[in-house]
Amino acid sequence: MVQATEINQPVSLNKFEKFKAEKDGLAVKDQLDHFAQIGWEAMDKTDLEHRLKWLGIFYRPVTPGKFMLRMRTPNGILTSEQLKVLGQIIQRYGDDGNADITTRQNLQLRGIRLEDIPDIFRRLKAVSMTSMQSGMDNVRNITGSPMAGLDGNELIDTRDLVQKVQDMITNHGEGNYQFTNLPRKFNIAIEGGRDNSVHAEINDIAFVPAYKDGQLGFNVLVGGFFSAKRCEAAIELDVWVPPNDDVVELCRAILTVYRNHGPRANRQKSRLMWLIDEWGIEEFRAKVAAEFGRPLATAAEKDEIDWEKRDHIGVFAQKQPGLNYVGLHIPVGRLYAEDMIDLARLAEVYGGGEIRLTVEQNVIIPNIPDENLNPFFAEPLLQKFSINPPSLERSLVSCTGAQFCNFALVETKNRALALSRELDKVLDIPQPVRIHWTGCPNSCGQPQVADIGLMGTKVRKNGKTVEGVDLYLGGKVGKDAQLGTCVQKGIACEDLLPVLQQLLIDNFGAKLK
């Protein structure tokens, strides 16, 4: 365990730092059988509401007694066996059970009963899955190129690197006290292609492909984050690393510097960028280099992100002759047990038994031979999860919202879907328009990377408080990515349809049908 003396603590601790100092979140791992026996109502409140998140178990005040389990899905890749097990886990919860694909290429299961957790963890371990350290002041799911190893134009296959970084941070899924007391949450992304499929710029550490002296490796960006008070794109660390264990070691060095020196007094000012602000990027780089223990190469002059972002929906030839990957559109990322079990079956019957997730909350089934494509397309599940969805629905992303999240100011997923379906019915839209919904200023649905971003808020209308949104425009992804900004505040959700319709006509070339 990390000694408190190694961590630069403020004199007066905030509530979160206090309970972390009293007992590390990971310690609840040894108490799961006990919790399952006594039931959630009898648990210590801090263990229930906070420490369980160190194991990926989220108490949901909106659905008390029905927990959310946030998995880790490195690089968004699952075997059909793993997806089947996840489907079977939520199957027993009937209508309460579902799973959402998240904006970090990951899955969150719902309806989970605490008494089932010990058994669930045994079943996850049997298929090499973990939910370890996926919430609170830990490193989130590590994202990588969704077509790693499939795309003929790929520069670096990110799969192994992502897995190794996760294994380092979580001690191969067993839990690692070295990194369970960060000042705040932390995001890492490793891009291996030319189109910035991981949204590198919104991560605390991002690796982007770059040639240095003719050798392919990564330039490193640091400090990107969204929070209710501040959103920043990541900046250059002026470091280049080869695509090998140096990636893992650099993550270790940055996390160690952040853990020991990151600001902890105010939770609204604790993300990595606040430390970089305090020190300046040169001093931060020097501290990281000292922790790394070897000289770090300076950044390559330019990175290789020079493509528009692809959405991976549809059918694409792989670099392996005769094989294809097929991207299925999953409306707002919502899956049910039978969907997961059926997706696993499709991956086994038609592909190579693998399923991938994207940060757009969709699914890719790789390794489908040419001759399997037609029978695959005839499968009933493709009526629900289309390879050719309507224009706006295709690019729609939404956070959890009020159905399960107690931070939410509005309902998101159902409303987002209903609205985009209405608009798709009346408009012809000549270009993809990416609409992202997020239920509150925490920005889990990343409205700042969208063409049109909608952030939940409360609005006064006719003397009443109603659900509304702030409107963001100008987010750009892929090459030359940039964050969108708020252009209009406080539109009541009930007035949103005509506002969006006009916006699509005026700014995105949409025409009434």
Ligand code: SRM
């Ligand atoms: Fe998030 C907190 C859901 C991606 C910024 N986020 C939460 C909590 C845990 C709040 C809570 O306890 O209820 C939400 C769980 C609701 C639920 O029941 O599902 C939640 N965040 C999500 C997910 C599921 C949204 C989705 O529908 O896809 C995403 C899970 C990703 C994963 O697999 O781990 C999710 N959250 C993000 C992202 C996007 C990203 O990483 O690209 C962001 C902005 C980027 C960033 O973090 O810099 C994000 N979530 C936050 C924040 C604001 C962080 C901050 O520094 O202030 C919070 C609140 C907090 O940490 O205090 C938060």
Ligand code: SF4
């Ligand atoms: Fe919940 Fe807000 Fe995140 Fe949506 S943006 S999941 S409402 S915390």
